[in-house]
Amino acid sequence: NDQPLVPKQFHLGMFEIGRPLGKGKFGRVYLARERTTGFICALKVLYKSELQQGTGVEKQVRREIEIQSNLRHPNILKLYGHFHDSKRIFLILEFAGKGELYKHLRREGRFPEWKAAQYIAQMAAALKYLHRKHVIHRDIKPENILVGIHGEIKISDFGWSVHAPNNRRNTLCGTLDYLPPEMIKSGSKDNWYNEKVDLWSLGVLMYEFLVGEAPFEDTPIMTHKRIARADMTIPEWVSKDAKDLIKKLLVLDPEKRLPLEEVQNHPWIIKHCVKGERAANREKPVK
Numbered sequence: 001n002d003q004p005l006v007p008k009q010f011h012l013g014m015f016e017i018g019r020p021l022g023k024g025k026f027g028r029v030y031l032a033r034e035r036t037t038g039f040i041c042a043l044k045v046l047y048k049s050e051l052q053q054g055t056g057v058e059k060q061v062r063r064e065i066e067i068q069s070n071l072r073h074p075n076i077l078k079l080y081g082h083f084h085d086s087k088r089i090f091l092i093l094e095f096a097g098k099g100e101l102y103k104h105l106r107r108e109g110r111f112p113e114w115k116a117a118q119y120i121a122q123m124a125a126a127l128k129y130l131h132r133k134h135v136i137h138r139d140i141k142p143e144n145i146l147v148g149i150h151g152e153i154k155i156s157d158f159g160w161s162v163h164a165p166n167n168r169r170n171t172l173c174g175t176l177d178y179l180p181p182e183m184i185k186s187g188s189k190d191n192w193y194n195e196k197v198d199l200w201s202l203g204v205l206m207y208e209f210l211v212g213e214a215p216f217e218d219t220p221i222m223t224h225k226r227i228a229r230a231d232m233t234i235p236e237w238v239s240k241d242a243k244d245l246i247k248k249l250l251v252l253d254p255e256k257r258l259p260l261e262e263v264q265n266h267p268w269i270i271k272h273c274v275k276g277e278r279a280a281n282r283e284k285p286v287k
């Protein structure tokens, strides 16, 4: 198996700390190398003082570590281990060689259809794996996706919750763009634990990959209204197949959203996921 032999107990002295890779709400991420094996990883440092100010965020980080440690999928960033000292919690994470996806998206403006299709196919595979383990991501957005050295994407955020509404406030002050209608409407919260919420966000992600901005991007009030009505327009230059898939994911009724298996078999995905396409052509008898 590709997992390095890792000891059960880690401590900071085991690592040489390299350059800062990024910072988030509660800490920073550094490039790091494990001294004895030379294993390169990303060390996420979270300050307990800052976590304790949040509403039970530290308990949430603990639970997310629990979830993340048990996941192994090529499109999900690995968590190899964690440790803490008096002031900080350290997460030993897989290093994603090409960094944060949203930076690539902002730099390129939007992705060509073949690249967006590869990314959506990888997201669908990762979400299928998560849903089979009854993990609902609920926070799919470019900011929570990293890019590996071979250009493959890796879902990297720990904001995952299993069946329980995660109490992260950032959704309220962070972007509303990715929230599905059932999560912005008050009233019954039982839909919050339905994995179909990730299908809506996958549709928003696909739109943003192709168009360069989110489908309901507006003032917060208007975004709220437009999500609740699934009120979006897809530019006419987006291909017919891509439009079809976006429309089958951004459906108000969670039960009517296209299941992940059908996303993976959608003509837009098949057409652009070269391996499948070439294989399909190879099998066609030459006329």
Ligand SMILES: Cc1cc(Cn2cc(-c3c(Cl)cnc4nc(-c5cn(C)nc5C)[nH]c34)cn2)no1
Pocket: 021, 022, 023, 024, 025, 026, 027, 028, 029, 042, 044, 045, 093, 094, 095, 096, 097, 098, 099, 100, 146, 156
């Ligand atoms: C705290 C905090 C910061 C962040 C956001 N963030 C994630 C990373 C990161 C991780 Cl976790 C893993 N591998 C990474 N590789 C990069 C990277 C690679 N290149 C060439 N450039 C960068 C940047 N960043 C990685 C950094 N910040 N979440 O919580």
